Amino acid sequence: MSAALSCIRMERESRMNPTDSPREVSGLLEHRLPQSSALTGRAYAVTLPDGELALDFGEHTVAWRLPDGTGGTDPYDAVEAAVDCFFVDIWCRSSDARRSLTLVLQRATGRTLLVETVADTSRHDVPVAFEHRFALGMLRGVEAAGVEQPGPTAELLGRRLLSVYSADLVFEQIYLNSSSVAWQCIRGWEPGANDTDEATYWRFAENLYVFGFREEAALSSSVFLLDLANNRSTGKYLGLDEHGALANGALGAVLLPLEASTYPRGMEPR
Structure with missing residues (x-):
């Protein structure tokens, strides 16, 4: 995966604006699900632990405002990644290009x-270092009684997956422990x-997991x-x-x- 992101640097970069779609980057988008217009024209207020995230979606851009008052209007990428479950990504260039917001949103449960x-x-030791800040939220006005609450998980640990980005680009991931993932390039770059890189794992719902990792060597995060x-x-x-x-x-x-690896009781990775 790290090599996959590095190979993007050899392609024309996706800048996520209306005239330069992320679909135009070769290799890593062949199997990406299509963009969705289901959020266009809708406004949402997301209650977070430290306040409210406001989102107002247009056709190509979204007006956003964080609980601390920071806000802007930027292009966004929205994909219905599972039934009524949206993966929304916003690069906050209008405010600070060093920040992006990725929201997993399930409208039915809120x-x-x-x-x-x-x-x-x-920092002086590396050109850039990345941090992921996870925050559980709830759509204002949606009742979620009895709905499973997302949270950190160990359910992926010991699993191995091949990520097939295209016929020519394949990577293996091994989820080692609660803070690490190992990967290797099987086919491609x-x-x-x-x-092995730093990782964070959350269970969002049954069979749906949010996985973030920070790559020191490749100077990137996903x-x-x-x-x-x-x-x-x-x-x-x-x-x-x-x-x-x-x-x-x-x-x-x-x-x-x-x-997947099966560990003896009491010897599971943490």
Whole structure:
């Protein structure tokens, strides 16, 4: 996966504006689900632990405002990644290009999960470092009695998946423990390339998982919604391009489950 994101730097970057669709980046979008217009013309208020996130969706752009008052209007990418479950990504360039907002939104239950990606360019040891901030939310006005609440999970640990971005681009992921993922390039940019990176795992609903990882070597970060019922992955990245500038774009893959590891009781990874 790290190599997959690195190979984007060898392509024309997706800048997520109405005239430059994320679908135009080759290789990593062949199996991405289509963009959805279901949110166009709708406004949502998301109750978060520290306040309210306001979203007003137009045809190509969304007006957004965070609980701290920071806001702007930017292009967005929306995909119905599972039935009535939307993966929405906003690169906050109108306010601060070092920030992106990824929202998983289920309208029927009102459940949301916000992943704020923040790029720290002030460090002296690396050009950029990334942080993911996960925040559970609820759509204002939707009653969620009896609905499962998303939260951190260990359910993916020990699993192995192949992410098939295209016939020529395949990566394997092994979910090692609650803070790490291992990957290797099976086919594509650099077969055999591999690494272990920081990761965060949340269960959103049955067979739906939100997976974020930060790649130190590739100077990039990614957020994915894994639909294990239909074996699809919908994601985004924020990272440095070949010119050292921040770039934000889309990812999507077909998932092929491999044999999972079974650990003896009391020896499960944490």
